[in-house]
Structures are given as structure tokens and as C-alpha cells.
Amino acid sequence: MAGHSKWANIKHRKARQDAKRGAVFTKIIRELTVAAKDGGPVIEDNPRLRLAHEKALSANMAKDTINRAIQRGAGGQEGQNLEEVIYEGYAPGGIAVYIKTLTDNKNRTVSEIRHAFTKYGGNLGTSGSVAYLFEAKGKLLVKSDATDEKLYEVAIENGADDINDIDGDKTEIVCDPKNISGLKEMVEKSGFEIEASEIVMETENNISLDEEQSEKNMKLTDALEDLDDIQEVFTNADLDESVFAE
Numbered sequence: 001m002a003g004h005s006k007w008a009n010i011k012h013r014k015a016r017q018d019a020k021r022g023a024v025f026t027k028i029i030r031e032l033t034v035a036a037k038d039g040g041p042v043i044e045d046n047p048r049l050r051l052a053h054e055k056a057l058s059a060n061m062a063k064d065t066i067n068r069a070i071q072r073g074a075g076g077q078e079g080q081n082l083e084e085v086i087y088e089g090y091a092p093g094g095i096a097v098y099i100k101t102l103t104d105n106k107n108r109t110v111s112e113i114r115h116a117f118t119k120y121g122g123n124l125g126t127s128g129s130v131a132y133l134f135e136a137k138g139k140l141l142v143k144s145d146a147t148d149e150k151l152y153e154v155a156i157e158n159g160a161d162d163i164n165d166i167d168g169d170k171t172e173i174v175c176d177p178k179n180i181s182g183l184k185e186m187v188e189k190s191g192f193e194i195e196a197s198e199i200v201m202e203t204e205n206n207i208s209l210d211e212e213q214s215e216k217n218m219k220l221t222d223a224l225e226d227l228d229d230i231q232e233v234f235t236n237a238d239l240d241e242s243v244f245a246e
Helices: 003-019 021-039 047-058 063-074 106-119 149-157 177-189 211-225
Strands: 083-091 095-103 135-142 160-166 170-175 194-202 230-235
Touching (some): 021 230, 047 177, 083 211, 095 106, 135 177, 211 230
């Protein structure tokens, strides 16, 4: 997806999440719990937990709620019932869809996902049908011109793989997911403001869609993201910018 569309998509998703704070909290709590279960409760020693913790703080989640979720995972409660499962499929226009879930009932989850695909003109695929198209990448959106030499030096010295200009006044820094926490910390220590940070599943070649196909894809993505068991949805769609109009 082109840089502008990619971050416009993030903005759109964040606006929807803000409107459905309860559902967002549920997803974040699950991620905190599983991250603590898998890597331990010490945030500094657990990159996945650190990212989940930052996401929780950005969503204005209460610290007590965050700590309880971490302790549940570390203590083996709840987290032991949640399983990470990847689902794959195709959206209208032949768009590949990669879905991350945390579920305690795979039968329920796959049934709900299949229903969403059927309702909005897509097809649930088999394991491995589209996963090979995607690669995990860490992304930072920094409030700075990409030509800033200081930002460039800090980014490269701390594990950045690529630096891209976004609309002239913002910079996208791309890195290996395992480097994102340390890179984010150093960029912030250098005085730069980070507007967004996340780990995404991204493809090298995206498919450009017209307005009609873009709307169909967004309806499917929104329906999937509304499901409690789904944590994140990624596609190789380059959506028409008209669908992001305020």
C-alpha cells in the first residue's frame, strides 16, 4: 500500500476504535495476557509485552487494568485458554486477507470469520493460501521531514531498514519487528515525536482498487475487526483515497 494510503488506513481504523473503546480494550487485554504468558511479566525484557503496554497506554487504559491483565497471563490464568490462530482468505477484487486472532474456541471463531467473508463477497481460504505474500515489519510514523539528517542518523544507527517520506511533513521508519521498541525509544530520546507505531504484516506488491472495490473491502475489514476474537486484519489492498474522506 502506498505510504499515504497506509497511514490514512491507520487513521481510519483508529477513529473506529475510539468509537468502540470497550471492544478495543478487550483486544488489548487479551494481547497483554498472552504476551505476559509467553514472554514473562517484565515489560523491559518482553518486546511483545512492551508493544502491548504502549498500545494500552495510548488507548488511555487504566494502569490497574493493564497490570491485572499482565498478572493473569504471568500466573497462567486465562492466558492458557487463549490460542493464537491465523486465518487467511480473499476479499473482493482478489485481495489477500491475513487475520490474527486470539481465541478460546476455534470453532466459534472460524464460523464468525466465514460468515463475514460470505456476507461481504469474500472467501475464507486454507492455511498458507496467502500467508506467503506477507512479511512482518515494524513501522514508526514520525512527525518530521524525511530529509532531517539527525533523524536519518538516529534511525540507521538503531536498526532502521528503510526511511520514507509521507506527505512532506512526516517520516515512516521501517525496521525488523524485534528492533521496534529500541528504535522507538531512541527516536523519542532524540527529540522527535512519534505519531504511531505498530508491527504490520505487509506485502511487496499491493493491488490498487477503485472506489467501489475499496468500499467493499473496507466493509469486510470492518466486519472482521468487529469480531471479539480478531486482533488484527491485514490486506494487500491499495485503497482509493476517496474512501478516507472526512
